[in-house]
Amino acid sequence: MLRDAKSGKESKKDNFVRRLLTHPVRAVPVAFLLVIITGGALLMIPAARQDGGSAEFIDALFTSVSAVCVTGLITVDTATYWTPFGQGIILGLIQVGGFGIMTLATLLALLVRKSIGLRGQLVAQSETHTLNLGDVRAVLLRVAKIMLGFEAATALILTARFWIAYDQNPATALWHGLFHAISAFNNAGFSLFSDNLIGFAEDPWIIVPICLAVIAGGLGFPVLIQLTRADVAPKNWTVHLRLTVYGTLLLLVAGFALFAAFEWNRHQTLGPLSLTGKILGSFAGSVFPRTAGFNSIDYGAAAPETLMVTNILMFIGGGSAGTAGGIKITTFLVLGFAIWNEVRGRDQVTIAHRSISSSSQRQALSVALLGIAAVVIGTMLLLMFTDYSLEKVLFESISAFATVGMSTGITYDLPPAAKWVLMALMFTGRIGTVAVASALALAARPRLFRLPEERPIIG
Template sequence: MVAFLTVVAIGTGLLSMPMAVEAGETTSWTSALFTATSAVCVTGLAVHDTAEHWSFFGEIVILVLMQIGGFGIMTLSSILAVVVSGRLGLRARLNTQAETKTFGPGDVRRVITGVAKVTLVAEVLTAAALTARFLIGYGEPFGRALYYGIFHSVSAFTNAGFALWPDSIMRFVGDPWICIPLALAVVAGGLGFPVYAVLRQHWRRPARWSLHTKITLGMTAVLLFGGALAITVTEWNNPGTMGGLSPGLRIMAGFFHSAMTRSGGLNSVDTSQMSENSWLISDVLMFVGAGSASTGGGIKVTTFALLGYVILAELRGEPDVSAGRRRIPEQLQRQTLTIALLSVASVAVGTFVMMVVTPFKLDRVLFEVISAFGTVGLSSGVTAQAGTAGHLVLTALMFIGRIGPVTLGAALALHIQTRRFRYPEERPLVG
């Protein structure tokens, strides 16, 4: 947490410098703080248009902050998994390592190297595809095409959501050679290093995948394609978003938006013109977010899935909660409930405060708050007009949403205590 605060402070200072903005533009300290936090927390919400307000130096600062934030959160989350594994008792540690097939004490160097390799490969491939498209399809000079490719590759894989055009990616809504690589990079960044570590060893043998890998891949597919279907259906005839596109492009736009709710933050249609139904669907997808130890935010797909398994076991009257022929420990069930409920509380409090300090209605405010807490970066049009108080609230939500679930999950796992006595049991009425 201290490291992230330090990087945010340095970024705020750099973005406050006159050389960080275009001639004639000025930046308040709150705007610099907001932008630095948004970049380090790989969110993408912005109070100024990135291309028009920030100079080339300012854009490079944002690019570096995105890279540090994305790499840092993947590394931090993965290392915390190592620490948790090492601090558990011997039996629990062996069970954990047998289940994850990924981490163990002494793996810190391997984790850092692995995260760096995954990041480099994904960003280079995406940047190459984008650069080629800008160069060949749009006639951009090689230097500018390469810069566009690198910037948006980093923005997509880190799930940051910054773009160098005033309309984000809306001008490319009909270009699959731009939209598909960006969407795939966002999904790749949202899987998390533990999944890649397992796939690297056992990609041909799904039976040997860890439960975490199976849940992450399964839930990602369900939410990605289910969200795409729901968004496409609700926006099919909306003239402000997909109504004017061909059927094929509407499907692609729906898939792109669903991928961006994983925590990507780029938009190929005008999010502020979406229907309230689509905002609600997006709220759910953004709140769930991406995979653990990934560049994505939200409560994480594993948390969401485990909540479902807890409910299913209770409805069936089963004594144990199981998933994939594996029993879920009671401590992990309590940790899951704690993270989910505290996240709900953060969103509720943030929404209330934003309703007080801004003039916007509940549906737009809720969308913006969840986007900030889930470090998504999609906007219903609130952020730019939220004022200083609103910007400070969103800044706090971005930081809490980025660091909170990770550190809270690790703290809960490391705080397990044994007690040599138990109180008498009594059942209060429920329901």
């Protein structure tokens, strides 16, 4: 081990990074809280509000929480309440929040993977990862390159469309294209149009690029990296990659079919649209609930069956170490395979000829149950503070916890107490799942003894 000043300096930096990452329950929430407070303060600057004067504290803070947690729920209209300066602050908070959650979640995943030891890594056929300053730099650079690449490509298409088809001047088209591209890849759902994307419901050059950016951001950084490797053949895919990709495809197809079945002829939503518009609307209705928050229909007029399907898609969310929220696809599918193997009487959960450790199953169960608890508590509090129906309140709670940003239109009129509840749900849903999952994995310690077993009556 080198002892010179330079190596000693690097060692101190490495130790700082390790201390930061080995205490995710403290480090991650504190870092995001600081960004949220800073964003709220910036949004209260008079130059950030359209009609002058400082924004209301609750609205500025709510917008900052929603942007940093890449949710998209709003208490004021982004297009008319905030100036371009204020919108720029929101865009910066979205980028910081999305980049931060991707890098932190990925670095925590590397740390957790290293903690399982060499034997576990060889069994999983994964690389031997080290966690030093060089790894941190490499992860930051690769996340930034992927994020900026997708955002730039999406912004280019959207800018050209806004400029050519909607007679916007080049500067306005560029701003609209850039804002919506960053909001889409980060699964934020903020829009510079008062009706979100309803006005573009039949325009494939707007809806499709935004949907593709949402899907890419929701897959997660580890999946995007693996898909760009030379050995990308499905036979070489890891279990995580299989679960994320196949799970995403399954949910997209199921969501499309169910959304189309419930809304195809509904006069308030897809009914008046052309065939192309109905297909685009059904596709968007399957993609956007996966924590994106955009909407091309009015969910306040959607059928109850559609809201139920949307609730399920929102709660599941997207891929791990990505910009999506929810309990994550891998969590949902690991629990599904655990139930399937239990029904078949197997004592070992296997996926793609690989066994899933009992600790991973316990972590998945913990994340899912904690998510359910957060939604239930949030829903009960909203019912106490408002007069809205359970259907609308539940939709709002899940949307906040899963950092989706969809609403049936009640967010604007919520009392301050209800807004605080939604802020807590957004923060918990964005930071809590990552912190809890990594903390559970890092806290795992093998016992040197086993207690006598007993079988309580189940069911």
